[in-house]
Amino acid sequence: MRGIKFNQPLFYIPILLLASAGILNFASSAFIATYFPYRQPLDDLLFILLPYVSWTQYWTDLANLFGIALIFFYMLRGRVNKLPFYITIFTVGYLMRALITPLTPLGGPLGNGASYGLTTIEQNGQFPSGHVMILMIAYLLVDGKSEPVIKFLLLASLLIEIVTLLLSNGHYSIDVIGGLLVGYVAYHETKKYEPQLILRS
Secondary structure (H helix, E strand, C coil), rough: CCCCCCCCCHHHHHHHHHHHHHHHHHHHHHHHHHHCCCCCCCCHHHHCCCCCCHHHHHHHHHHHHHHHHHHHHHHCCCCCHHHHHHHHHHHHHHHHHHHHHHCCCCCCCCCCCCECEEECCCCCCCCCCCCHHHHHHHHHHHHCCCCCHHHHHHHHHHHHHHHHHHHHHCCHHHHHHHHHHHHHHHHHHCCHHHHHCCCCC
């Protein structure tokens, strides 16, 4: 961190853009609730094949929070100069999600407006899964050669999250696949611009 200047636009602009992307996701959710209030739950083959285990929804959130804590630890562990790059990846992912979600406003598997997990935040968007997208990006951006333990733990968190989402009917299987794909695209498209997104001293 020594010598890095945090008062430069390259540091705070990505943070502002990430906050804007988050707000846009809530706006997208509100749009769906307003203009598509009578959305119906859909059939899902994996819901039929797998048992419904309601309490696993809490493991979904715990896996997500654990993964977020891991990626914060990774980013701040001697990689502060890469913060604009890391933040931009998540920003691109959230922007993609905000624009995609209202295109096909699916009804929630547990009903519209149903609470899920540890929070009471109402999210009306289903496709793609934001939970899965976050951990997919986190897993991809970790260098497995220098941090194999963190890489493994993030993979475990991602797999636990996917399994518990499906067991608790938190997301359709297509939402999970969509979250993986959006995270993959956001990472690899942003990776091209990594040299331009590094803080200089």
